[in-house]
Amino acid sequence: MLVETILLALREIRRNMLRSALTTLGIVIGVAAVIAMVTLGGGAREKVTKDIASLGRNLLLLVPGAEQHGPGGGGGPPFKIADAAAIARNVPNIDAVAPSSTRAELAVYGNENWQTTVTGADPAFFMARDWGVDSGRIFDEAEERAGRMVCVIGVTVARELFGAQDPIGSTIRLGRAACPVIGILSAKGQSSFGTDQDNVVIVPLEGFQRRIAGNDDVAIIYISAHSAETTTGVQKNIEALMKQRRHIGDGQTNDFRVQDMREIARLVEGTTLILTALLGAIAAISLLVGGIGIMNIMLVSVTERTREIGIRLAIGALEREVLTQFLVEAASLSLFGGFIGILLGLGISAIVAPRLGVPFVFDPVIVLIAFLFSGAVGLGFGFFPARRAARLDPIEALRYE
Numbered sequence: 001m002l003v004e005t006i007l008l009a010l011r012e013i014r015r016n017m018l019r020s021a022l023t024t025l026g027i028v029i030g031v032a033a034v035i036a037m038v039t040l041g042g043g044a045r046e047k048v049t050k051d052i053a054s055l056g057r058n059l060l061l062l063v064p065g066a067e068q069h070g071p072g073g074g075g076g077p078p079f080k081i082a083d084a085a086a087i088a089r090n091v092p093n094i095d096a097v098a099p100s101s102t103r104a105e106l107a108v109y110g111n112e113n114w115q116t117t118v119t120g121a122d123p124a125f126f127m128a129r130d131w132g133v134d135s136g137r138i139f140d141e142a143e144e145r146a147g148r149m150v151c152v153i154g155v156t157v158a159r160e161l162f163g164a165q166d167p168i169g170s171t172i173r174l175g176r177a178a179c180p181v182i183g184i185l186s187a188k189g190q191s192s193f194g195t196d197q198d199n200v201v202i203v204p205l206e207g208f209q210r211r212i213a214g215n216d217d218v219a220i221i222y223i224s225a226h227s228a229e230t231t232t233g234v235q236k237n238i239e240a241l242m243k244q245r246r247h248i249g250d251g252q253t254n255d256f257r258v259q260d261m262r263e264i265a266r267l268v269e270g271t272t273l274i275l276t277a278l279l280g281a282i283a284a285i286s287l288l289v290g291g292i293g294i295m296n297i298m299l300v301s302v303t304e305r306t307r308e309i310g311i312r313l314a315i316g317a318l319e320r321e322v323l324t325q326f327l328v329e330a331a332s333l334s335l336f337g338g339f340i341g342i343l344l345g346l347g348i349s350a351i352v353a354p355r356l357g358v359p360f361v362f363d364p365v366i367v368l369i370a371f372l373f374s375g376a377v378g379l380g381f382g383f384f385p386a387r388r389a390a391r392l393d394p395i396e397a398l399r400y401e
Contacts, residue, residue: 013332020333023297026290027337027377028344031370033283035345036352038366041276043349043358048272058095058225059128060235061259062087062242076246076255078217081205083245087223091237093230098125099205099218107157107201108173114160118174118201120208128222136168136183139204147206149174152183154198172201177211179203190357228262235260287374290337291381298330298385309389323390330382331375338374342367 013020062083064076084099100121107116119125122144126132139150151172158167167181179201188197209216223238225231235258242248242256302309309322346362353360 010328010332013329019297023293024290024333024337024340026286026293027334027374028290028341030284030286030288030290031338031341031374032345032348033286034280034370035342035367036348037279037283038276039346039349039361039363040353040356040358041272041279042361042363042366043353043356044276045272046361047358058228058231059261060223060225060231060238061257061261062221062223062238063257063259064219064255065257078219079221079256080216080218083242084218084221086241086245087221087238090241091223091234093226093234094223095226096124096127096222096224098122098128098222098224099220100125100222101205101208101213101217101219103208103212105174105201105212107153107161109161109170112161114157114199116154116157116199116201118203118208118212120203120205120213122205125202125222128224131188132186133183134186135166136181138183138202144204144206147204147210149177149179149203149207149211150182151179152185152202153181154185154196154200155187156196156198157201158184174201174203175212177207231260231262287377291334291377294330294333294378295381295385297333298326298382299388301329302326302385302389305389306392309392313392319390322392323386326386326389327379327382330386331378334378334382335371335375338371341374342370345370 062079064078079099081099084097088094088097098121100119102117102119105116105118107114107118123138123141126138133152134155136152138152139148143150151174153161153167153172161167161172162170167184169181171178171180173179185198185200185202190196203212205218223234225234238258239254242258243254246255248254312322313319346367350360
C-alpha cells in the first residue's frame with residue numbers, strides 16, 4: 001500500500017513538471033547557498049590553519065609592546081641578542097631560539113630590481129620557522145658571528161630578479177650592501193593575510209645590524225618549544241625571565257608580549273567558524289522561503305484535486321493514506337530540490353574556491369545534514385496541506401466544483 005501511495009504521489013508530480021520544478025527552486029537555491037557557504041568557510045579555516053602551522057611547530061613569538069594599550073601601555077623597547085641568549089640558557093624545553101629583525105629594501109641584480117623584505121636572523125631561525133631550502137644551503141654559525149653578508153632568498157625574489165637563471169653564486173645588492181646568494185628557500189605561498197611569504201631575503205643577523213639596520217636592535221624573537229605539551233610552561237618561563245631582565249615589578253604592565261601561535265590559530269578559526277555559521281544561517285532562510293513555496297503549491301494542489309480526494313475517501317481510502325500521499329509529494333519535491341542544490345552548491349564551491357585561494361574541502365556530514373534538512377522542510381511545510389486533504393468530508397468534496 002505504501003508503495004502504491006508513493007507511486008501515486010510521483011505520478012502527480014510528473015503531471016505538473018513545470019510547476020513542480022518552480023516549486024523546488026527555493027529549496028535548490030537555499031541548499032546550494034548553505035553548501036557553498038559552509039564548504040568555502042571550511043576551506044578558509046583549513047587555509048588559516050595551514051598558514052599558521054607553516055610559521056613553525058610549537059612556535060612562540062616574543063615581541064615588544066604592552067599587552068593592551070592604556071596608562072603605561074604602548075610600544076616597548078626592542079630586544080637585544082643577549083635576551084635571546086638568556087632565553088636559550090635559562091628556559092628549559094626549547095628546541096630553538098631565533099632573534100630577528102626585518103626591513104623593507106630594494107633588491108637589485110643587474111638591470112632587475114624588486115621590493116622585498118630583508119630579514120636578519122641566525123641559523124636557528126630556519127629550525128624555529130620549520131623552513132628549509134630547495135637548493136643551496138643556509139648560512140652557518142661562523143658566518144653569523146663574522147657578520148658576513150650572505151643571503152638565502154625566497155622563490156618570489158628568485159623569479160623576479162633571475163627569471164629562469166640559477167641564482168646560486170650570484171650577488172645581489174640590498175640597499176648599499178652586496179650579498180652573495182647561497183640558497184633558495186622552500187616555497188610557502190601566500191598567507192591568509194594576503195602577504196607573500198616567499199618575497200623575502202634572509203641574511204645573518206650580525207651583518208643585517210651592521211650593514212642594513214645600523215643598530216643592534218632585535219624586533220622579534222622566535223622560540224620553538226620542544227612539544228605542544230610544554231608550550232604553556234615555556235611561555236610562562238619566558239614571561240618571568242623577561243620581566244626580570246626588563247625590571248618590571250608586580251602589578252606593572254609588561255612592555256612585551258609572548259604570543260602562542262596555537263592561540264592565534266584558535267582565535268582565527270573561531271572567528272572564521274562564526275562568520276561561516278552566520279552566512280550559512282542567512283543562506284538557510286532561503287530554505288524556509290522554499291518551504292513556504294511548497295506549502296503554497298500543495299494547498300493549491302489540494303484545492304484542485306478536491307473531487308479526486310472525495311472519490312478516494314468515498315470508495316474506502318483511509319485518512320492516513322491521503323495524508324501519506326500528500327506528504328510524500330511534498331517530501332519528494334523538497335528532497336529533489338535538495339539533491340540538485342547539493343550538486344549546485346558543490347559545483348559553485350569547486351569553481352570559486354581556487355579563485356579565493358582556499359582549498360576545496362568536501363564535508364560529507366554537512367551534505368547529509370543539508371539533504372535531510374531539505375526533506376524535513378518538505379515534511380514540515382507539507383503537513384498542513386496534507387492534513388487538510390485527509391480531513392475533507394467526502395460528501396462535500398464530491399459536491400465541490
